[in-house]
Amino acid sequence: MECKEFQRMIPDFLEDELDNRDLETFLEHIEHCKNCREELTIQFLVETGTKSLEDGKSFNLSAELGNLIQNAWQRLAFRKKLLKTALGLQVVIVAEIAIAIALSIIL
Numbered sequence: 589m590e591c592k593e594f595q596r597m598i599p600d601f602l603e604d605e606l607d608n609r610d611l612e613t614f615l616e617h618i619e620h621c622k623n624c625r626e627e628l629t630i631q632f633l634v635e636t637g638t639k640s641l642e643d644g645k646s647f648n649l650s651a652e653l654g655n656l657i658q659n660a661w662q663r664l665a666f667r668k669k670l671l672k673t674a675l676g677l678q679v680v681i682v683a684e685i686a687i688a689i690a691l692s693i694i695l
């Protein structure tokens with residue numbers, strides 16, 4: 589994907605509206621792309637920074653942005669785990685149904 593596409597994802601990232609796959613690609617790109625990180629910083633500052641300033645809170649841009657990215661990684665890991673659990677449960681349910689069918693045939 590091109591930087592332009594990543595930069596288009598920034599508002600969705602800030603709103604936490606990216607799906608797992610997009611979020612992972614986005615986070616990985618942001619890690620090593622200076623341009624996109626800069627763009628994210630600017631949009632983040634506009635989005636959150638102005639809000640914090642209005643509230644009269646002090647605002648540490650690089651710390652806040654670091655937190656944001658850290659949280660996004662954690663969210664991603666959590667969602668992936670959840671997805672795996674859900675898949676695991678489905679397998680169990682399918683196995684139980686298969687057993688139930690097999691039993692009903694035998695009985």
Ligand SMILES: [Zn+2]
Pocket residue numbers: 590591592594617621622623624625
């Ligand atoms: Zn980029």
